[in-house]
Every structure is written in C-alpha cells, then in structure tokens.
Amino acid sequence: MTRAEAVALVLPLLADDDIVVAADGAISREAYRAHDRPRTFYMLGSMGQVASIALGLAMTRMERVVALDGDGNLLMGFGGLALVGGLRPANLYHLVLDNGCYATTGGQPALSQDVDLAAVAAGAGYRWARRCLSGEHARGAMEAWLAAPGPALLDLAVDASDVDPAPRVPMTPEEMAARVRAALAT
Amino acid sequence: MSASRRLDALLAAGVGFVAGVPCSYLKTFFAGCRELPLSSFLPAVREDHAVAACAGAWLGGTRAAAVMQNSGLGYCLEVLTSLHLMYHVPLPMLVSDRGDPSDFEEHRILGQRTRQLLDLFEIPWAEARPGVEGDDASWLVAASERERRPAVLLVGKGADS
Numbered sequence: 001m002t003r004a005e006a007v008a009l010v011l012p013l014l015a016d017d018d019i020v021v022a023a024d025g026a027i028s029r030e031a032y033r034a035h036d037r038p039r040t041f042y043m044l045g046s047m048g049q050v051a052s053i054a055l056g057l058a059m060t061r062m063e064r065v066v067a068l069d070g071d072g073n074l075l076m077g078f079g080g081l082a083l084v085g086g087l088r089p090a091n092l093y094h095l096v097l098d099n100g101c102y103a104t105t106g107g108q109p110a111l112s113q114d115v116d117l118a119a120v121a122a123g124a125g126y127r128w129a130r131r132c133l134s135g136e137h138a139r140g141a142m143e144a145w146l147a148a149p150g151p152a153l154l155d156l157a158v159d160a161s162d163v164d165p166a167p168r169v170p171m172t173p174e175e176m177a178a179r180v181r182a183a184l185a186t
Numbered sequence: 187m188s189a190s191r192r193l194d195a196l197l198a199a200g201v202g203f204v205a206g207v208p209c210s211y212l213k214t215f216f217a218g219c220r221e222l223p224l225s226s227f228l229p230a231v232r233e234d235h236a237v238a239a240c241a242g243a244w245l246g247g248t249r250a251a252a253v254m255q256n257s258g259l260g261y262c263l264e265v266l267t268s269l270h271l272m273y274h275v276p277l278p279m280l281v282s283d284r285g286d287p288s289d290f291e292e293h294r295i296l297g298q299r300t301r302q303l304l305d306l307f308e309i310p311w312a313e314a315r316p317g318v319e320g321d322d323a324s325w326l327v328a329a330s331e332r333e334r335r336p337a338v339l340l341v342g343k344g345a346d347s
Contacts, residue, residue, distance in 0.1 A: 019246070021242070041245055043269075044268065044272065045264070045267075045268025045269065045272065046234075046238060046264060046265045046268045046269040047264075048234070049234065049235065049238035049265055049269065052230075052234075052235040052236075052238035052239045052242070053238050053239065053241055053242040053245075053269075054242060055228070055235075055239050055242060056203070056205070056228070056238065056239030056240060056241060056242025056243040056244075056245075056246070056250065057242040057243065057245060057246045058242075059203065059225045059226075059228065059239070059243065060202070060203055060225065060242075060243045060246045060247075060248040060250075061246045077234070077235065079230075079231040079232050079235050080235050080238075082231055083228070083230060083231060083235055083239075087224075087228070173272045173273040173274070174273060174274045176273065177245065177273040177274065177275060180245050181244075181245055181247065184245065184246050184247055185247055
C-alpha cells in the first residue's frame, strides 16, 4: 500500500466534525488531493510538531483530533509523543504513515526501521498502540484504531516508493489557518 | 486568583491555554499554572512543542500563551518561523530575560542577544514591569493579535509576580 492510498483510505472513515492535522510535506498534499475538508489543517513546515499541534487542539476542543503523521516527522519531535502519552487526551488519534525513510528528500533511511514506534507510544502512556505491517489489513487496523480508547496510535507500514506525487496545496498558509479557524468557530 | 498576578492578568486578557517549560525566573508564574484546569495548562517537555500546541489551541479558537526561558527561543525558532509567522498565528509569549553579566555562563551567549534575535524576526517585545501586570498583559495580547504574530514580554529577575 502506498502512503497516498493509506491517506485516501483513512479520510472517509472520519466523521465530518473530526479535526485533522496533516503532516508537512507529502502527507498534507495527499490529504488535500484525496479529500479536502475545512477541518483539516495542512502543515507546510515545523516538521516534528504534528502531535503537538494536535495536542493543543485536543486539549481545548471536544471533537476527535486526528494526527496524520510520518515516521521521520514523529522521530524529529519525539517529545510530542511523550506529551500525548503523559497527558493522555482521550480524543487524540495518531496515525503514523511509516515508510521507514525520508521519502520527500530522496528516500534516506529513517530510524523507524529499527525503533518500534507503537511500543514507544504504549510505553509513553497511549491507551492503545498497534503496528500494522500489511496493506491488506490496513482498513481493519484503521477501524480498530478509531474504535479504541484514546489517545491511540496506529503505526501503519506503507511503501517507501513515491509514485504519482501530489501537487502542493493551492492555498496560502494564511488562508489554510483562517479556514480551519472559521470551520471551528461555527 | 492564582499564585501569580502575571498569570491572572493573562487570563483576564482572555488567555485560555498556557504551555511552557519552567525557568527559575518564572517560579511564581508556574506555581499559578499548576492551579489551572488540566485542559488549560500544558507542561511541555521542550519549548518548540509548547509553541506548536499553542498554535493548535489558537486554531481551535482558544487564545493561547507560551512561557519559557530565553534559551528556549532557540528550540522554538523553526516553529515560530514556519508556523506562527508563516500562517499569521498570534502568540503572546512570556520569556525570562536571562544572561546579564552576573548570570551563569550558560545563559550569556543567547541571553545577551535575545533582543537582537527578536528584532531580526520582527517579533515585538517589551520588558515586564513589576506592579503593572495588567497593563503588560494587555500590551502583550494586543501586540500579538494586532500583528498576528508572536509578541514577547521579557521577564527579568524580580519581575515574576
């Protein structure tokens, strides 16, 4: 399963009022292409902060907050994992699209090939954390993850190869933030 | 009323979420934070996570403030530039003003350039004045919201009240 396929698989499983934080780089672009929605925040920079942005939302909102993260991204901001595990917001759902490398910058290997991210999340205090290695089981794993008590993390293995790259999100950063703010103000 | 007049002033100015990493110059402020509801205070493990969480809270409609030692500005720089400054996210910040010549060595190199660093990124700043916590908080929140960017109140030794 490609990362883009995994992104396209998870978004229809979410409720309309779920709030999504999509990681900077390919994940945001693929989320926009698969299913743009006003309650998705598209990150462009600040790599490593997906979980922390989601945590600020989860602590101050009642709705479910879904973080669409990458493995390299999560490793860069590992302290964010400790914060989610330690504070344990029940409405935070963390999906790691784990291709084991830094695909955007040329496929350099990431430490996630040797570090079990789900085990770390469980150790940090997530109430549910699992790893799914097979694309054919991805949908079932996502459904189990979304039905689990939060905070919950699913580390989903995806292909390292990047085929059919998605174009950049055609909004300015200011427009992206303003749209999420407006959607959450109603 | 909390243990901290500065915290009370921020709450009165509409701040509903605080995230930060402690500094000994901000002991009173952090003592106040410990009295906040669990959903209103994030004891962050590093300053970049604190400011990122504040951006999340702001996206959700809650006015959020970050608090840290000035050494933490280094960790924050990538997030302040590619999240707050780029997306035009307001962020009131309380930052301790470490690094004068009598302070320990580890505070001096960044501490003595804190104002230059803020000026370089056009982040408005002011020095906290004991006794006028309400005015300081009003300035801080208004400056960050007017310019839709981070604004910093530098808290020197003895200005944590």
